[in-house]
Amino acid sequence: MAMAGETVLAAYDLGVSYGSEPVLRGIDLELRAGAAPIGVIGPSGAGKTTLVNALRGLVKPETGRIAFQGKPLPGKLARKDKNRFAGSVRHVSQNGNPLRDPRLTVQSYLTTALKEARRAGRTHPTTVESLLNFVALNASYGGRTIMTLSGGERQRVALARALATRPDVLLLDEPLTAIDPSLRAEVLRRLGTLASDLGISVLVVSHDLEAVERLCDTVHILADGQFIASGPLREVLIKGRHPVIVDLREAAPLTAQRLR
Numbered sequence: 001m002a003m004a005g006e007t008v009l010a011a012y013d014l015g016v017s018y019g020s021e022p023v024l025r026g027i028d029l030e031l032r033a034g035a036a037p038i039g040v041i042g043p044s045g046a047g048k049t050t051l052v053n054a055l056r057g058l059v060k061p062e063t064g065r066i067a068f069q070g071k072p073l074p075g076k077l078a079r080k081d082k083n084r085f086a087g088s089v090r091h092v093s094q095n096g097n098p099l100r101d102p103r104l105t106v107q108s109y110l111t112t113a114l115k116e117a118r119r120a121g122r123t124h125p126t127t128v129e130s131l132l133n134f135v136a137l138n139a140s141y142g143g144r145t146i147m148t149l150s151g152g153e154r155q156r157v158a159l160a161r162a163l164a165t166r167p168d169v170l171l172l173d174e175p176l177t178a179i180d181p182s183l184r185a186e187v188l189r190r191l192g193t194l195a196s197d198l199g200i201s202v203l204v205v206s207h208d209l210e211a212v213e214r215l216c217d218t219v220h221i222l223a224d225g226q227f228i229a230s231g232p233l234r235e236v237l238i239k240g241r242h243p244v245i246v247d248l249r250e251a252a253p254l255t256a257q258r259l260r
Contacts, residue, residue, distance in 0.1 A: 004034040004199055008069060008168045009055055009089055015063030016050055023047045024054070024225045027064070029203075031055075031169050037195060037202035039212035039233070042222035043244060048205045051222070052173045055203070056091055087120025090162035092155070094174035106132070106149075106157055107142035113164035122165045131160040134194055136186050151178030156187060163194070170195070170202045176211060188214050209233065209248070209255045221245055234259045 007030050014027035024047045031038065042048055053059040054066055057073040066073040068085055110128045117124070129139045135156035141149075149157065155178050162170060176184050192215050195202050206212050212219055213233040221229040221236055223244035229236040237249055238259055249256045 006033045006069075007031070007067075008033050008201060010067050011051070011055065011064065012067065013064035014051075014054060014061055014066065016047075016054055016059055017062045022225055023050045025063075026226050027051065028227075029055075029220070031201040031203060033168050033201055034199035035201050036217040037192070037204055037215045039216035039219035040203065040205045040222055041207065041209065041212055041219055041233075041248065043247065044207075046222045046244075047225045048222055049173055052091065052171050052203075052205055055171055056089065057085070083120050087117060087122045087165040088168045089171065090165060090167040090169070091171045092158050092162050092173070092175040094177055095154075102147035103145050105142065106144050106146065109146060109157065110142075110161055110164060113161040117165040120165055122167075124166050126164065126166070131164060132157075134163055134190060135160045136183065136190060152176075152180060152183070155179060159187075159191070166198055167200060170200055171205075172202065173205045174207065175204075177206075177208065181210075184208075184211065185214065191215065209237070209252045213255070213259070221248070 010030040011027050014024055015022065016024040040048055040051065050059060054061060057066065068089065071081065107128055110131050114126065114128070128142055132139060132141055137153065137156055137160070141153070146154065146157070155176055159175060176187060179187060188211055191202070194200070202215070204212055204215055216233070218231060219233045219236060220227040221240070221244065223242065228242050229240050229245060237245065237256060240246070
């Protein structure tokens with residue numbers, strides 16, 4: 001496990017292009033062990049998922065670099081370091097994690113994740129029941145097959161799987177969109193408590209301003225491939241004058257009104 005305050009995953013002057021089209025430029029972001037969750041919000045096409053994929057080592061920077069515990073990504077990690085990276089940095093997407101066999105039971109799915117944690121050297125006493133409890137699902141879900149779950153239940157099981165390694169970093173890309181809003185608040189509360197208790201650094205990439213504001217002390221507004229504003233959501237959303245921020249504010253009038 002990373003030491004409190006240690007920079008686990010970072011982007012420095014990150015630039016990414018697809019062909020001749022720049023997607024990200026000049027992005028600086030540090031995820032430190034034990035630090036408060038960080039949010040990234042912005043319109044569709046702003047580069048949010050590309051940023052997550054770059055942090056996962058799936059996209060090669062054109063300029064700048066991604067670093068994991070001070071070592072560059074992607075392609076520069078030894079096998080042992082890659083295993084450590086897989087256990088230390090976990091990802092949950094909007095659709096949950098893809099499955100080769102959706103007929104797997106939740107019990108099998110999460111048991112496999114706990115075995116992966118042991119292979120990554122992150123052994124701990126967590127059980128399948130504990131993982132389900134983290135995401136507000138009762139133990140009876142262990143016998144369900146993944147294919148019988150609702151979209152919101154799949155998202156919560158995917159989050160439970162990501163937590164199986166007790167990671168240093170959670171990269172959450174629209175992870176709770178299918179969950180009922182009243183239950184989403186409870187899952188966010190539990191996630192925030194767990195992240196604080198275990199020293200997990202969380203990056204939340206989302207359109208859901210309420211979720212980001214509830215979980216994150218600091219947010220970055222991403223537009224045209226760069227951070228155009230950073231700070232508490234209350235400040236950047238209400239005081240911002242950039243057209244993208246105005247659009248975000250107008251698209252969520254109730255949130256904007258509450259934050260005034």
